[in-house]
Amino acid sequence: MSASSWGSRFVVTTFGESHGMGLGAVIDGCPAGVVFDHDLLTNNLARRRPGQSHEGVTLVTDRNEQDQPQVLSGVFEGKTLGTPIxxxxxxxxQRSGDYEKIKNSPRPGHADDVWKGKFHHSDHRGGGRSSGRETLARVIAGSIAEMLVKQLSPKTQVVAWTSQVGPVALTKEEIHSSLKTQKNPKNIDAFAARLPHLEKSIEVKELLLAAKKDGKSYGGIADIFVINPPPHLGQPVFHKLKSDLAGAYMSIGATHGVELGYGFSASDAEGSQFHDPKNDDTHRYGGIRGGISTGEPIHFRVAFKPTATVLHHAQSGRHDPCIIPRAIPVLEAMTYMVLADHILWARQDRV
Structure with a gap:
């Protein structure tokens, strides 16, 4: 049985394949009375959708989906009912014919062969359910989670951006400078590839245009911040906030590593300096201690491998030269899902 459901209190089930009739999500556990913001849902899907351009230039796949959501249940007169949404x-x-050549010849780096080996029957068209298009359903669920979080914790804001594509990377100082000035996803979207640095975003734009033309691809890194998170979220010991966030990020296709706060660089530090109470650099813990949120900004970094399908692997089909720009709203969605789950869970912590 495939694990297509997620969550303990805010439970999400996603369905659909890349070239099937459609994709979607069922959300169970969202309380009644949450104001349903259809524009928020539509805008978040538009930020993730294929075929989008920046200043008239398309840096992502040319597949052109409008991704207009249809709400089937769970919402009435502009508010959630407390029933499954x-x-x-x-x-x-879809251009399913593009994939006939790979039906019996799995693409290097993709999940084609392992899915077929596991299930003995799989949809090869566009990767089926292993396609990045599955993340559309996560953005649906994450948007509803965002509505819930903003109603229960209005000051909480999740923002993510691209901090590295191939050889072009923001410095640590530039990342924290961006946190001070770029706290709105709309501001991030104004930069090419969602990398919030004017000169370096132009470098990335040129890099990806050349990669798209030459059939190359790049990996990179995204930074995710939760600003003004509710304190004391997290359920020791097996559902620490950090483990649920890390697991949520690693469940996204093409992710290859996760860091919290100082991450792996913390292993080089000396303890008395790292934990010095006079050290006002709160980023070292990433906003989580003991698996529980402190109320300080939560900071994760997520690494992505290069897109697997490039021109010398497949002469047809439409693909992203770098997945990170479209993964940004997916990372934000998964963050809101975890926050919603833990906010609801925290209500049971004590009388």
Whole structure:
């Protein structure tokens, strides 16, 4: 049985394949009375959708999906009912014929062969359910989680951005400078590849245009911040906030590593300096201690491997030269899902 459901209190089930009739999500556990913001849902899907451009230039796959959501249940007169919320998006721009050549010849770096080996019957068209298009359903669920979080904790804001594509990277200082000035996803979206640095975003734009033309691809790193998170979220010992966030990020296709706060660089530090109470650099813990949020900004970094399908692997089909720009709203969605789950869970912590 495939594990297509996630969450303990805010439970999400996603469904659909890349070239099927459509994809969607069912959310169970969202309380009644949450104001349903249809524009928020539509805008978040638009930020993730394929075919989008920046200043008239397309840096992502040319597959052109409109990704218009249809709410089937769980919402009435603009508010959630407390019953399962079902939302579906129809696929409109499939080119399944592009994938006939790979039906019996798995693509290097993709999940084609392991899915077929596991299930003995799989949908090869566009990767089926292993396709990045599955993340559309996560953005649906994450948008509803965002509505819930903003109603229960209005000051909480999740923002993510691209901090590295191939050889072009923001410095540590530039990342923390961006945190001070770029706290709104709309501001991040104004930069090419969602990398919030004027000169370096232009470098990345040129890099990805050349990669798209030459059939190359790049990996990179994304930074995710939760600003003004509720304190005391997290359920020791097996559902620490850090473990649930890390697991949520690593469940996204193409992710290859996760860091919290100082991450692996903390292993080089000396303890008395790292834990010095006079050290006002709160980023070292990443906003979580003992698996529980402190109320300080939560900071994760997520590494992505290069997109597997490039031109010398597949002469047809449409693909991203770098997945990170479209993964940014997915990372934000998964963060809101974890926050919603833990906010609801925390209400049971004590009388």
């Amino acid at each position: 079902a939302v579906v998006v129809q696929n409109q721009d």
